Each structure stands twice: as C-alpha cells, then as structure tokens.
Amino acid sequence: MNVNVPPGKIPNATPAMEWPEGALTRIPYWIYQSPEIYALEQRRIFEGPVWNYLCLEAEVQKPGDYRVTFMGLMPVIVARDFDDEIYAFENRCAHRGALIALDSGGRARDFTCVYHAWNYDLKGNLKAVAFEDGVAGRGGMAKTFCRSDHGPRKLRIAIFAGLVFGSLSDDVPPIEEYLGEEIAARIKRVLHKPVAVTGRFTQMLPNNWKLYFENVKDTYHASLLHTFFTTFRINRLSQKGGMVVSPDGGNHASFSFVDKANKENDYAAMGIRSDKEDFALKDPSLLDNADEFNDGCHMQILTVYPNFVLQQIQNSLAVRQVLPKGQTRTALNWTTIGFADDTPDMKTRRLRQNNLAGPAGYVSMEDGAVGGFVQRGVAAAGGERAVVEMGGTSTQNEGTRATEASVRGFWKRYREHMAI
C-alpha cells in the first residue's frame, strides 16, 4: 500500500485530463463531465473562430424584427435594422450586465434595459444613459464617460442560404470556405428558395451537448437504434447512401438516395412495401413522399460545426440549434420549416411527415434519450474511453454510412480548437 501521499492531496480524485492514445478513435469520458472543459468550450469554441448558427433570415424579415438566441452560453440579440442589414450583439447591458431583451423575439425600434433604462439601437450601440447629466445639476455620469466606449459585444454576421451565423472572431474564414464546397452545395440544395417557419419546439436533452452533436453525425447508429423504417418494412428500392465530411472535419452531410441509373428508380415504384400485414402502416399517407428536389435524395442530415443541423427527411424539413445549458444538459431548438410557396398539398405532406422527427419523431425520439444513456453510463468512468473505429481511423468521405468518419471529424476539429 502506498502511504507516501502528500498531506492534503487526494490521489486519483479526478482522472488525468490527457487525451488517450489513438487521436480520434478514443474519446475520454471526462470530456463530457469536466466543468473546466465546459468553461473552456465557451471561450475556445463558441466565442472562438467558428460560425455559430443564430436564426433564420426569415425570422428577422422586416426592419425592426428581432430574435433572441444564444452563441453557446452567451445570450444574443439578432435584429434587422432600418438600413435593412442584420446585426447581432450580446444580450447584456453594458451597465450592470442585465439582459437587454427579456422575450424570445418580436419587433422593436430600439431596446431599453429594464434595470436602469440604458438604451440601445438595433445595432447594439449604446444611445442613451438615463440621467446621464444628473438631475437638477447633481449626480450624473462622470465627465470622462463616453457612451461609444461602452456596449455589448458585437458579433460578425454571415448569411448563407437564409441561415444567419454569428462569430466573435476576426480569424474565422468566410462562410463559404468555412462550410466547404460540398457542404455549401448540400445546404443550397435544400434551402434554395424562401422558407416559412411552421413551428418551434425545444427538446431538453439530459446530456452534454457534444453527445448530441456526435449522435447527429453518427451514421452508424441510424438503422440500429431507429427501427421504425425497418419494422414497418418501408423498403426503398435501389436505396444507396453516402457521406461527405468537410476537409477540416467539422461539417458533414449524410444522405440516401435512389440510384438514377437503376431502371426501378421511378418514385412511383419506390412506394411502401410490407410483406407482413401485421407490421404495415394503417395509413401510409404519412410517407407519401414528393421528390421536391428532383434528385431522388429522400434523406439528408447535415451538420455545421459547432451547433447546427439541417434536416431533410423526405419532405420534413427542419433546422436544429444545439445549445449547452450545463455540463449534462442541452437545449435542442427545433424550427420546422416549409417554403413560402408551398401548395396546400405540400403543407399537409410536411405536417404529416414531421411525425418522423422532433421530440416525438418516429425516427428521432430515441436521440433525445440516448445521450442520457451515455451520460448515466459513464458516471463513474471518467478515466475510461469510447471506441470510435468503425470505418477505420480516417475522417474522409465514405460511400457508405457504416462508418464513424464524421464523428472522428468532429473530434479533429474540436481538439484543434480546444488545444487538447
């Protein structure tokens, strides 16, 4: 027994925070548990050289429209000013730090903090300080006080295909470069015309934010955890799949499609098949799919590091924003969308197919819980590690979804930013 422990020190109280061997194929569980890591992620990732998804351009359509959102932990206001440009700034009064906007969005000409009535324009500039000159010649701000020296932190904004991204970094590359050519094209493939919001939901996940972001990138689990399609024998002819990962590893898109070269590629022939009557859907109109992008691709799940998901599951379209709310708590903000010019039939089709995704989604509800299964499973295993070796060790594109390449891509990017 080792008795040479220095007084006041508890040996092995916390596991050493060193990355295990096998750069991207071993993930230490302390990464989901450590308060130090959690605090560091805000500085090095969310406030670092990344583009955070903030909201849809359609949600700040007209001058005076604003949305309240987050960049990691940082509360943010996104507003369209009367010059028709979109601005974003920290939702924090320069005076004492109180929230400037208290609701989730709306219309405003300016913002006034409720605490001491400091006033801001829609660009986040401090415009007025209550009693700046005092009252009846007494009190007031110091002569040296200059309003323009004070204000909430302003974000850089990038708008791509109607998505509004924000960054605090001057070093982040332009958005097209950040996304990578293939990912950019796959975003534009879906968001190719003006969208309309059809609903907003927040799903609170009982796990660290990274477990959810990995889950979305993880194509390996899809048909294993989510058995809706296989149980109901919803077989699609000539179904093929693939995945692209951006060169830096951070962004990915996975997709499945009908082989155009195949004679049986006709969508009419691609209907619902069930060879066991017991497991047929009573009302298959739920899955009445329209090939609205004219490419046979009926499913595409896409992520942009560090917090964005674009979903096309048949005609169910949604964007998801991933926000940390504690080491073991994550908000997943769903915004379901259609297009502004959707026909009544297409609207109904999307409303029905939205049953596939979301907190009660036939092929997604499990994702709300599985991160919690990991978080609870590793409760005592901070010194142990996950194995991410499906498809080898690379982070490259694959012609199959039986791979964890995009999960490894995430860790490649993450480790660079975190310098761990």
Add this chain to the structure above:
Amino acid sequence: MPSAITLERILALQAAYIRCIDNNALEAWPEFFLDQCLYIVTTAENHRNGFEAGIIYADTKGMLIDRIAALRVANVYEKQSYRHILGLPNILKSGGDTAESETPFMVVRIMHDGQSDIFATGLYLDTYRAVGDDLKFSERVVVCDSSRIDTLMALPL
C-alpha cells in the same frame, strides 16, 4: 335524432380518455376519435402564432393506430407512465351533434426508477361529434403551455 351532448357525456369521455392512457391501454386510444379526425400536440406559442406543425400530428385515425403500433414495436424509450389530472371542461359551443370545449390538464411522467416530474400542462381544445350513443373527438388539439419537452415524448397526451 342524435341525443344532446351533455356535460355528463363530455365528462365521461374525458375521464375514459385519460384512464386509457394512464393505464397503458394505448391500443384503445384511437377509438376515442372519428375516422376523419385531427389530433395535434403543439405549444401555446405556436398556437398563438398560427404555426401549424405539431410535435405529434395525425389527421386520420389510422395515423393514431400507427403511432401506437410504432410505440409498441419500433420505438425505444425507457419504461414510463403518465398521470393525467384534468380541470373542468369549459363548454364553448354545443348544438345538434357537435360541441366544443376547453379542458385544462396536467401530466406527471413517472419513470421506471421512480423519478416523477411535471411533464406537461396545458389545454385540450376539443371538438366532439355524437354518433348515436357514442361521443367521439373529431378534433383534439393539445396545447402545451411550455415550448420545452423534456428528453422525448413517447406516450401521447
């Protein structure tokens, strides 16, 4: 001539509905609805904004049957049950073989390990149709007060 839709009949339907879900007799749940029906679980904010998407959306009884089948054989979730507590129905409209009401609800979710939490509160916005002696929902819009859903929504509200 259909019999009038009385408060007593509405109370009986409401009581039977929550008993069905809370007792895990989900196979009987679609039978509370007409074949052509509307069942939506949404949020107060979406409802107020006129956003049509639901957390659950079904516009035929067949879709309700499919949802239960999926819960039984396809979807994966930890063992759990609900306890619905209802307020009093406020009948907004009644005449002939239809009626409309608004009923407040609270649902506690009890997980297999004993963890119990208020999972949802809100209003049932109901439209009824009398079919002979039977009373069914032609519409049940479940408007949750909060926009937050904890973890997942497996069982219907």
